[in-house]
Amino acid sequence: MNSENRNREKMTHLRELEAESIYVLREVAAQFECPAILFSGGKDSIVVTHLAYKAFYPARIPFPLVHIDTGHNFAETIEYRDALVERLGAQLIVGSVQESIDTGRVREETGYNASRNRLQTTTLLDTIEKHKFDAAIGGARRDEEKARAKERFFSHRDEFGQWDPRNQRPELWDIYNGHKQIGEHFRVFPISNWTEMDVWQYILSERIEMPSIYFTHRRRVFQRDGQWLAAEECMKLRPEETVEIREVRCRTIGDISCTGLTISRASSLEDIIEEIASSRVTERGGRADDKRSETSMEERKIAGYF
Amino acid sequence: MERGYLDMELLRFTTAGSVDDGKSTLIGRLLYDSKSIFEDQLEAVETASRNRGNEEVNLALLTDGLRSEREQGITIDVAYRYFATPRRKFIIADTPGHIQYTRNMVTGASTADLAIILIDARGGVKEQTVRHSFIASMLGIGQVAVCVNKMDLVDFSQAVFDSIVSEYRVLAEKLGLRNVHFIPISAKLGDNVVEQSTNMVWYAGQTLMELLESAPIGKSFTDASLRMTVQGVIRPMSERFHDYRGYTGRVASGVLRVGDEVTVYPSERVSIIRAINLGEHQLTETQAGESVAVQLADDIDIGRGDLIASGKAPKVSNEIKLKVCWFNANPLLTGGRYIIRHATREVQGIAKSIDYRIDIETLTQEPAARLEMNDIAALTLKTSASLVFDPYKENRTTGSLIFIDPATFETVGAGIIL
Numbered sequence: 001m002n003s004e005n006r007n008r009e010k011m012t013h014l015r016e017l018e019a020e021s022i023y024v025l026r027e028v029a030a031q032f033e034c035p036a037i038l039f040s041g042g043k044d045s046i047v048v049t050h051l052a053y054k055a056f057y058p059a060r061i062p063f064p065l066v067h068i069d070t071g072h073n074f075a076e077t078i079e080y081r082d083a084l085v086e087r088l089g090a091q092l093i094v095g096s097v098q099e100s101i102d103t104g105r106v107r108e109e110t111g112y113n114a115s116r117n118r119l120q121t122t123t124l125l126d127t128i129e130k131h132k133f134d135a136a137i138g139g140a141r142r143d144e145e146k147a148r149a150k151e152r153f154f155s156h157r158d159e160f161g162q163w164d165p166r167n168q169r170p171e172l173w174d175i176y177n178g179h180k181q182i183g184e185h186f187r188v189f190p191i192s193n194w195t196e197m198d199v200w201q202y203i204l205s206e207r208i209e210m211p212s213i214y215f216t217h218r219r220r221v222f223q224r225d226g227q228w229l230a231a232e233e234c235m236k237l238r239p240e241e242t243v244e245i246r247e248v249r250c251r252t253i254g255d256i257s258c259t260g261l262t263i264s265r266a267s268s269l270e271d272i273i274e275e276i277a278s279s280r281v282t283e284r285g286g287r288a289d290d291k292r293s294e295t296s297m298e299e300r301k302i303a304g305y306f
Numbered sequence: 307m308e309r310g311y312l313d314m315e316l317l318r319f320t321t322a323g324s325v326d327d328g329k330s331t332l333i334g335r336l337l338y339d340s341k342s343i344f345e346d347q348l349e350a351v352e353t354a355s356r357n358r359g360n361e362e363v364n365l366a367l368l369t370d371g372l373r374s375e376r377e378q379g380i381t382i383d384v385a386y387r388y389f390a391t392p393r394r395k396f397i398i399a400d401t402p403g404h405i406q407y408t409r410n411m412v413t414g415a416s417t418a419d420l421a422i423i424l425i426d427a428r429g430g431v432k433e434q435t436v437r438h439s440f441i442a443s444m445l446g447i448g449q450v451a452v453c454v455n456k457m458d459l460v461d462f463s464q465a466v467f468d469s470i471v472s473e474y475r476v477l478a479e480k481l482g483l484r485n486v487h488f489i490p491i492s493a494k495l496g497d498n499v500v501e502q503s504t505n506m507v508w509y510a511g512q513t514l515m516e517l518l519e520s521a522p523i524g525k526s527f528t529d530a531s532l533r534m535t536v537q538g539v540i541r542p543m544s545e546r547f548h549d550y551r552g553y554t555g556r557v558a559s560g561v562l563r564v565g566d567e568v569t570v571y572p573s574e575r576v577s578i579i580r581a582i583n584l585g586e587h588q589l590t591e592t593q594a595g596e597s598v599a600v601q602l603a604d605d606i607d608i609g610r611g612d613l614i615a616s617g618k619a620p621k622v623s624n625e626i627k628l629k630v631c632w633f634n635a636n637p638l639l640t641g642g643r644y645i646i647r648h649a650t651r652e653v654q655g656i657a658k659s660i661d662y663r664i665d666i667e668t669l670t671q672e673p674a675a676r677l678e679m680n681d682i683a684a685l686t687l688k689t690s691a692s693l694v695f696d697p698y699k700e701n702r703t704t705g706s707l708i709f710i711d712p713a714t715f716e717t718v719g720a721g722i723i724l
Contacts, residue, residue: 012313023556058538058544058546169717174417177710181715193386
């Protein structure tokens with residue numbers, strides 16, 4: 001352990017955001033019986049997991065990591081996930097969309113734009129039900145998307161997992177009310193107040209190891225609706241679409257079908273931060289799932305999405 | 307990489323406004339002129355403006371969140387917005403302004419360091435100005451920026467501005483508001499929002515953005531007495547740390563320093579701080595706002611809801627006077643029972659008496675037998691166990707509490723301890 005005197009430093013915004021998030025995570029541990037972290041392998045859930053590590057050190061993180069696996073994940077994400085779980089001594093629970101398809105819980109979309117993103121909601125709710133999780137901790141941030149701007153830290157869901165924007169509990173000061181009726185549960189978003197820039201700056205200042213896919217690499221890709229997508233096996237190409245090899249990186253990671261890739265040469269955290277600072281498009285601008293309609297995120301949230 | 311970003315502070319501010327007073331336009335203007343709007347967001351707003359038949363890009367659409375609200379053209383909740391300049395990062399709690407949304411305004415104001423009060427230059431100080439200012443004062447917001455908007459519609463007249471300023475000063479005096487700043491603006495045209503106005507050369511003061519970038523951050527409570535409410539206890543029970551026992555919490559005020567003597571409430575046992583941890587780091591001292599784990603020199607019984615304190619002694623009582631804002635359609639009745647959550651502690655509470663209700667448009671007190679949604683009143687609360695607290699004006703964390711309905715578990719009211 002290294003010792004430091006922080007009193008003469010000012011409370012920077014990153015330290016304040018970190019303190020707020022750790023406070024929220026500790027409230028979850030105190031107020032719920034069976035919470036879990038929803039771990040997607042994306043940078044936001046990596047930061048949440050890191051914050052949980054700091055919040056409870058030297059004890060282990062008192063929540064399992066739950067990964068909803070669409071079956072269409074980048075191999076790098078899975079490798080990273082397994083190494084992280086090993087290093088933290090955490091418990092990993094995988095909810096499989098493939099299994100939901102095989103057991104007839106959901107039906108696979110067809111066509112060129114088929115995505116398993118929407119199907120995840122059912123798998124997630126089934127996984128919550130199966131393990132009786134009463135709080136699912138996610139890495140969503142309010143600045144990501146319009147429908148999230150009013151999200152609470154402790155977001156109440158009814159027994160169908162639904163989010164009612166008109167029936168959310170007011171949150172004042174730093175008092176969080178996690179009381180619930182039997183069958184109800186909560187989604188908790190400890191990094192609600194962070195922006196994409198904050199997340200990367202924090203990753204840099206804490207030197208958090210990241211999946212290689214966030215940095216530039218050569219990949220087989222194709223272009224659709226002005227976006228670069230990975231030419232992996234699960235993607236069905238239109239006749240006019242051609243595969244090229246480009247130097248790309250992910251700005252946000254979802255499953256393969258909806259993760260837009262950025263042409264980029266950013267090979268370090270410093271490069272990424274510089275790239276984001278000069279970027280004029282939001283990170284979700286690269287996500288096909290948000291483009292389906294002006295309010296698609298709101299619709300998915302009401303149905304029980306993260 | 308810019309070194310500056312890691313060195314920035316965070317300012318939280320709140321805005322309240324009704325449909326017509328240009329609040330959404332002002333926020334849109336702050337985001338737009340500070341270049342916090344991305345191309346895809348702007349594109350979406352341009353499309354939406356066109357679809358609605360608006361001639362110009364309607365900046366207000368940038369901040370309208372949910373479909374149900376966009377259809378009705380109103381903001382029904384608290385929405386949080388984020389932007390940064392090279393000097394600071396900002397969080398806006400954007401709230402509706404009508405009286406039926408008093409509770410939303412109170413929620414937005416509860417975490418704010420600064421409040422923007424918008425006044426339409428054509429109308430001057432109105433009932434809603436009084437309401438918004440009253441809430442800012444009750445929630446202890448340290449800085450107020452009074453923006454006199456729509457100056458373009460009064461020919462950028464200095465006389466109009468001056469008369470509103472003197473009118474508002476009377477109100478500020480009455481409410482005890484400190485640090486009030488006045489800025490003549492046009493949110494629609496951008497005058498004095500980010501850019502200095504060329505239409506109002508008679509105004510030599512700061513633009514709104516300059517004020518936001520320089521206003522003191524209210525969180526600097528480091529000089530006050532130490533207060534840390536305990537969230538939980540970390541006991542790893544591993545070989546390496548088998549004696550470790552850390553009390554977790556966020557320092558609400560004061561300085562936590564290794565070697566200092568502290569008193570734990572409600573037991574009033576005294577001990578010495580042996581170590582402070584933040585993750586793997588050991589700290590010798592921390593300042594207000596940090597979340598840490600504390601080890602004490604003595605093995606005393608401490609649990610969630612206890613308070614670690616030093617300096618001025620907190621108050622201890624099971625009968626508390628407070629101001630309440632009621633949040634729920636189910637009214638508060640004298641004798642009503644609630645779960646009271648105060649910092650990390652929960653007790654049972656009974657509303658012993660409603661001392662008076664405050665009409666927040668005339669600021670007069672009146673008797674009341676019950677509190678309806680959005681009412682603000684003075685209340686005497688009796689609790690099943692003594693609370694350890696400070697007056698709200700001294701400490702926002704130990705001076706605030708919420709009411710939870712024991713049947714529905716909804717948060718039904720907010721209390722500010724007098």
